[in-house]
Amino acid sequence: MASVAMKKGRRAQDPTAEFFEDLATRGPEPLLQSASGTMRFDLKDGARVEHWYVTTDKGQSRVSHKEAKADAIIRTDKALFDKIATGKANVTAATLRGTLVLEGDIALVMAFQRLFPSPPRPRRRARPDDRKGSAR
Amino acid sequence: MSGDLVQILEGNTFVVSDSAGDVEASPTDPTGLFSFDTRFLSEWILTINGERLNALSTDDLQYYETRFFLVPGTGTVYVDAKLSVIRQRAVGDGFREQLTIMNHDDKPVDLEVRIDAGSDFADLFEVKDALKKKGSYERRVERDRLVLGYKRETFERETVITSTSHAKIDEQGLTFKVRVEPHGQWATELAVTAVLGSLNVLTQRGDKRARPNMARGLTKWVHKAPTLETDVDSLKATYRRSLVDLAALRFETRTMPGHSLPAAGLPWFMTIFGRDSIFTSLQSLPFTPELAATTLRALGERQGTRIDDFRDEDPGRILHEARFGEMTAFEERPHSPYYGNADATAMYVVLLDEYERWTGDHRLVRDLEYQARAALNWIDEFADLQGNGYVSYKRRNEKTGLENQCWKDSWDSISYRDGALPGFPRATCELQGYAYDSKMRGARLARLVWHDQAFAERLEKEAGDLKRRFNHDFWVEDGEYFAVALDADGRQVDSLTSNIGHLLWSGIVDKSKAKTIARHLMSDRLFSGWGIRTLAVGEGRYNPIGYHVGSVWPFDNSFIAWGLRRYGFKEEAARVAEGILDAAQFFDGRLPEAFGGYPREMTKYPVQYPTACSPQAWSTGAPLLFLRTMLGLEPVGDYLVVDPALPASIGQLELLDIPGRWGRIDAFGRSRVGTSGR
Numbered sequence: 094m095a096s097v098a099m100k101k102g103r104r105a106q107d108p109t110a111e112f113f114e115d116l117a118t119r120g121p122e123p124l125l126q127s128a129s130g131t132m133r134f135d136l137k138d139g140a141r142v143e144h145w146y147v148t149t150d151k152g153q154s155r156v157s158h159k160e161a162k163a164d165a166i167i168r169t170d171k172a173l174f175d176k177i178a179t180g181k182a183n184v185t186a187a188t189l190r191g192t193l194v195l196e197g198d199i200a201l202v203m204a205f206q207r208l209f210p211s212p213p214r215p216r217r218r219a220r221p222d223d224r225k226g227s228a229r
Numbered sequence: 230m231s232g233d234l235v236q237i238l239e240g241n242t243f244v245v246s247d248s249a250g251d252v253e254a255s256p257t258d259p260t261g262l263f264s265f266d267t268r269f270l271s272e273w274i275l276t277i278n279g280e281r282l283n284a285l286s287t288d289d290l291q292y293y294e295t296r297f298f299l300v301p302g303t304g305t306v307y308v309d310a311k312l313s314v315i316r317q318r319a320v321g322d323g324f325r326e327q328l329t330i331m332n333h334d335d336k337p338v339d340l341e342v343r344i345d346a347g348s349d350f351a352d353l354f355e356v357k358d359a360l361k362k363k364g365s366y367e368r369r370v371e372r373d374r375l376v377l378g379y380k381r382e383t384f385e386r387e388t389v390i391t392s393t394s395h396a397k398i399d400e401q402g403l404t405f406k407v408r409v410e411p412h413g414q415w416a417t418e419l420a421v422t423a424v425l426g427s428l429n430v431l432t433q434r435g436d437k438r439a440r441p442n443m444a445r446g447l448t449k450w451v452h453k454a455p456t457l458e459t460d461v462d463s464l465k466a467t468y469r470r471s472l473v474d475l476a477a478l479r480f481e482t483r484t485m486p487g488h489s490l491p492a493a494g495l496p497w498f499m500t501i502f503g504r505d506s507i508f509t510s511l512q513s514l515p516f517t518p519e520l521a522a523t524t525l526r527a528l529g530e531r532q533g534t535r536i537d538d539f540r541d542e543d544p545g546r547i548l549h550e551a552r553f554g555e556m557t558a559f560e561e562r563p564h565s566p567y568y569g570n571a572d573a574t575a576m577y578v579v580l581l582d583e584y585e586r587w588t589g590d591h592r593l594v595r596d597l598e599y600q601a602r603a604a605l606n607w608i609d610e611f612a613d614l615q616g617n618g619y620v621s622y623k624r625r626n627e628k629t630g631l632e633n634q635c636w637k638d639s640w641d642s643i644s645y646r647d648g649a650l651p652g653f654p655r656a657t658c659e660l661q662g663y664a665y666d667s668k669m670r671g672a673r674l675a676r677l678v679w680h681d682q683a684f685a686e687r688l689e690k691e692a693g694d695l696k697r698r699f700n701h702d703f704w705v706e707d708g709e710y711f712a713v714a715l716d717a718d719g720r721q722v723d724s725l726t727s728n729i730g731h732l733l734w735s736g737i738v739d740k741s742k743a744k745t746i747a748r749h750l751m752s753d754r755l756f757s758g759w760g761i762r763t764l765a766v767g768e769g770r771y772n773p774i775g776y777h778v779g780s781v782w783p784f785d786n787s788f789i790a791w792g793l794r795r796y797g798f799k800e801e802a803a804r805v806a807e808g809i810l811d812a813a814q815f816f817d818g819r820l821p822e823a824f825g826g827y828p829r830e831m832t833k834y835p836v837q838y839p840t841a842c843s844p845q846a847w848s849t850g851a852p853l854l855f856l857r858t859m860l861g862l863e864p865v866g867d868y869l870v871v872d873p874a875l876p877a878s879i880g881q882l883e884l885l886d887i888p889g890r891w892g893r894i895d896a897f898g899r900s901r902v903g904t905s906g907r
Contacts, residue, residue, distance in 0.1 A: 123599045124534065180535065185565040189558035191383035191427040200484035203530055211535035 109136065109171060112178035113145055113156045116208065121152035128204035130164035138171035149205070165197035180210040234260065236496050239293045239320040240480055241265055241553075242423065243496040248284040250297040250316040250326075251275060256349065259356055262324060262388075263496070264423040266554035268356065269323065269377075269388040272347035273421075275316065277301050277330070277340055282314055291447065292477035292495075294319040312338070312409075323388070323422040330416070332409035340409065344419065345402040348388050350379035352554035353497065354562055364555075368400040375403065384558055385426035393418045428553065450476045454516045457856070458883040463814045464852075470818035471852045474844040475513060479520075482527050490523040494822075494845040501566070503528055503547040503573030504636060505846050507580050512787060512850030514587050515857050515887055521584045522593055528577060529600040533568050533607075538625040541569035541634075545607030547577045549631070563626055571612060571622035571634040571660050574604045575667035582670030585678070586864045589890030594678045605671050605688065608664050614654040617719060618698060620664050621656035635660060636785075637728075637763065641770055642777035643714050646724050648769025651716035658711050659728045661699050662735030668692035669736065700739045709745045711738075725749060725765035727785050733792030743796040750789060751801050758829025759808045760786040766826075773826035773836075780823040780838050783809050784847035787854040794858050799874035806855040807876035813852060820848040860884060860896045867891055873898025 116122075134145040146163070148155045169177075173192055176182035184206040187193035195202055236245045242264040246252045254260045254271040262270035275282055282299035289295050296317045300310040311334040317327040332338050349362070364381025375398050377388040394417035396403040409415045450472070457468045479489035480499060491513070492498060493505035506528065510521035533546035540563045541549075552564035563569075578601050585594050594601075612620040624630035633642055635657045643657060644650055668688040675685035703711045705721055711729050712721035729746050732738050738746055749755060754765040760781035764771050770778045786809050793802035812835040813820050822845040825836035859882060861872030867890055875882055875898050882898040 126599060127596060183537075183540075183560070183565055186558055186560050189384075189428065189553055189565065191385060191558075194427045200530070203484055207532075207534040209535070212537055212539070214536065214538065 108175045108178040109143075109145075112209075113147070116147065116154050117156040122149075122154065122208065123152060124207045125149045125154065125204055126152045128201050130198055130201045131161055132165045132167060132201060132205060133161075133163035134174070135166065135168045136171040136174050137169070143171055147205070149201075163197065165195065165199070165201045167193065167195060167202060169193040177209055180212040183212075184209060235287055235289070235295055235297075237289075237291075237293050237295050237318065237320050237324075238477065238496050238499065241492070241499040242320055242322065242324075243499065244270075244318065244320055244324055245496060246273070248287050248297070249275075249282050249299055250284075250318065251281070254349070256351065257356060259497070261348075262421060262423065263353065264323065265425055265428065266353045266500070266552050266557070267386055267423075267425075268351040268353075269348055269386065269423040270346065270421060271349040271351065272345055274345045275299075275314075275328070276343045276345070277312070277314070279341070279343075285313075290317075292473070293321075312340075323420065326419045326421070328417050328419060329414055330407065330409055331414045332411060335411050337408055337410050337413075340405075340407045340415075342405040342407055343402060344390075346375060346377065346388075346390055346421075347401070348377045348379070350386050350555075352556045353552070354554060354556045363559075370398045370400060374398070375400070381555065381559075383427070384555055387424040387426070389420075389422045389424060391420045391422075447473070447476050450517075455887045456885040458881070458885065460880045461878065463818070464810060464879065464882075467810060467813045467818035467820075467852050468856070471849050472516070474819060474849040475509075475517065475520075475846075478509075478844065478846050478849060484530060485523060485526060488519070488523040488526075490527050491520050491846045491850075493847075495843065498845075500553075501527060501531070501548065501551045503549050504570055504576065507547075507573055507576045508636075508784060508788075509846040509850040511576075511580055511583060512784075512847065512854040514583060515862055515884075515889070516853050518584065518588050518888060521580060522588075522590070525577070525581055525584065525593065525597060528573075529597050531566055532600050532603060537568075539563050540565065540567055541624055541626050541630050543568065543607060543611040545574065545603035545605075546611065547573040547604060549573065549634075561629075563629055567630070569622075569624055569626070569631040569634050571620055571657075572636065572663055574607045574612070575620070575660070575663035577601070577604045578667035578671050578674075579663065582674055585674065587889045589867070591678050594674055598679050601671060601674065602684075605667060608667065609691075612660075612664075615656070615717070615719070617656075617715075618695065619656040619702075619715060620660040621654035621715075622660075623653040623655070637777035639776045639778075641775075642763075643722060644724055644764075644768070644770045644778070645722055646768055651714065651722050654717055655714050655722070657714040657728065658699075658703050659731040659735070661695065661703070662732045662737040665692050665695050665699070665737040666735040668695070696737050696739070699737055700742065704742070709742075710749050711746070724768045724770075725754065727755065727761050727763050727782075727789060730761060730785070730789030730792050733796050734788045735792070736795060738796070740796075743798075747793060747796065747798045747801055750793070751804070753828075756805075756808075757781055757826050759812045759824065759835050761789055761805060762826040763823075771826075774838060776823070776838070779826040781809075781812075781826050781835070782823045782848075783812070783820040783851040784822075784845075787847075787851040787858070790858045791854060794861065794874075799861070802858050803874050803876040806859050807878055810852060810855060811878070818852075819844055820851055821845070822848055856882070856884060860898050862887070862896060864889060869894050869896070871896040871898075875900065 129150045131148040136143040146157045146161050244262045245260045252260050252273040261268045280301050285298040299314040313331050315329045367378040369376050375390040379386050396405050407415050454472050478491050480492040481489045491509040493502040506524045510524040528547050531548050533542040546568045548566040548568050549570040551566035556562040557564045614621045622634035669692045672685040672688040675681045705712050705723050712723050713726045713728050714722040755761050764778045772779045790802040790805040815834050821837050823838040863870045885895045886893040
């Protein structure tokens with residue numbers, strides 16, 4: 094249990110780490126069902142560059158810092174990626190702006206980017222979950 | 230100046246120039262070289278000894294290539310022209326222009342040939358709305374090339390101009406000092422390259438696609454499609470026009486190189502549109518089924534996963550429009566992509582099922598099971614904004630989102646009889662039809678391919694219930710038709726519109742009501758003789774040249790005719806097909822987006838609605854769907870049922886080598902309605 098508490102403590106300041114750790118521990122992801130390959134994220138944080146490797150196969154993802162051959166490379170600032178990991182910035186728009194640079198297997202990155210969370214909403218409209226099956 | 234605009238394109242790169250080949254764009258003028266929604270040239274002017282040139286003729290060689298025949302001087306008399314000039318231009322990752330000058334005189338001539346070049350790097354949206362640029366410009370000469378640049382923060386775009394012959398290059402353009410011998414000629418090739426900076430990864434560039442391949446590609450495309458034999462020559466011409474235009478409208482995405490889907494329109498809508506790509510794929514399924522497969526994959530890859538108010542995105546929602554320009558990049562527009570439509574998601578499932586029925590491609594249906602389920606889920610979970618069991622729409626992006634999220638997307642398209650406009654949300658009737666159809670078709674796929682009996686039963690139950698409620702709640706008692714919408718209070722928006730035809734197509738109409746609906750569609754109020762009007766004569770907002778309030782849309786009519794056939798109204802379907810196909814003759818086989826709703830006997834020819842975009846994909850697809858409807862083509866199991874019902878004006882109609890799960894098959898139709906059926 095101690096390790097979980099520690100992780101949580103770290104997550105509060107590091108949305109990027111939180112996102113990747115979450116990804117590593119979640120079950121098979123249907124959105125990645127047809128995507129496979131390794132992505133390398135180069136996240137520039139001041140003078141240093143943080144590397145994350147995500148290898149995905151049939152919906153299951155492994156996350157690591159260990160160097161591996163990448164099919165796609167995503168380069169951006171750590172600060173921007175923190176925003177993307179919390180839904181405050183959009184990958185596609187960032188790519189068009191050139192603040193995020195892609196290389197390699199674009200289909201893989203496109204499948205992967207769907208896992209980033211929704212933007213935070215100031216006033217959440219009640220989701221009509223209770224209406225499920227109202228067409229009955 | 231030369232009036233007519235000439236356009237050529239390849240994918241989403243295109244050039245619009247005047248008939249002399251020059252570009253001299255004002256900020257709001259839609260001419261220039263465009264790529265990925267950015268203008269890379271807004272100035273491209275050829276002069277010889279300081280003089281502009283005059284167009285003798287223009288040859289559209291192919292959709293990606295054109296040739297301009299020019300002479301110096303801008304007068305109207307060319308008698309003394311001793312020089313002629315040919316500019317042959319082909320689009321690729323920018324364009325290449327072969328410039329040839331011929332001297333017809335007995336004496337040599339010394340010429341100063343000049344190309345002035347410039348770019349405002351306008352976003353397509355800026356060209357429409359005349360907005361100011363926020364970044365900075367640069368012009369620089371690098372050895373043998375001129376570079377025009379634009380930069381806003383990390384957003385960088387460049388235009389690189391080179392020439393095969395030696396030129397004196399300055400920051401404003403290129404100058405050639407040329408001597409042309411008697412009866413001799415001089416030539417150079419100019420290359421203009423659009424450089425997308427960090428976005429180059431999204432292009433196919435580096436493939437070095439050569440022109441001959443493009444030409445061969447087009448020939449192959451036309452040959453692969455079924456062959457049409459008919460006694461009506463204009464119909465043959467229309468069919469060929471449709472196939473060639475469809476080829477031009479093909480669009481490749483970086484994630485699926487070698488496969489293309491139909492973009493919405495040329496040149497301004499050469500991008501993925503959920504609605505347009507799906508409708509066009511449906512129309513062209515019996516002819517070019519690969520378009521549907523690519524559309525389904527491409528839209529599936531981009532299906533919504535988040536709840537994002539700016540983009541009107543929900544999980545499972547199929548996108549509306551994707552763009553790549555500066556305003557999208559800086560989130561001044563929501564097209565990265567934008568999801569604000571209320572129909573494409575249900576239509577996605579409809580297309581998947583129709584595709585399976587034609588091709589038997591179970592693999593794709595299995596691959597897209599998750600996407601199809603997410604789409605079906607969207608209908609119940611996210612589209613029922615009022616909690617009344619109907620699909621409705623209201624944009625969440627109130628600044629730059631779309632107000633009307635149905636195909637009739639103009640501001641006044643949905644109105645009460647008296648012309649008043651309802652508030653939001655709006656539940657337009659055709660959306661309920663699409664939802665019904667998607668549930669029925671989803672159920673079929675669930676049984677056949679996903680092997681989920683319980684899901685199939687649930688969907689059918691929901692569809693049955695929706696149909697029952699719909700036939701009650703939308704039925705306008707005193708008019709005996711379906712209301713175009715329910716308003717925010719659940720009241721009927723009671724005008725008579727073409728939307729009721731889509732309801733037949735979806736199958737949501739009770740059998741007992743179908744005859745009345747068909748009668749309305751063919752009545753003088755809706756049927757002009759050329760086609761069915763978007764809004765009936767006599768309604769408050771009716772205007773024969775109003776965009777969605779009286780004009781006739783070929784695409785709309787093609788689906789209505791399909792709907793009429795679905796309910797057994799063969800003769801009516803044939804009459805609609807005949808009217809629109811007759812109209813096509815007046816446009817050289819290229820149907821416009823819409824034309825006027827004037828009665829046929831009044832104008833004798835269809836009055837074109839002024840629009841900048843031609844060909845439009847779903848107008849291009851309309852003749853294809855009419856052919857299917859007239860021949861009564863319907864896949865049943867592994868067979869193709871042919872049940873022709875031709876209009877009086879078509880004596881013979883044969884479609885040979887129709888591709889599908891049966892391999893290739895021929896369909897024959899002969900003579901008048903009723904006499905040729907089986």
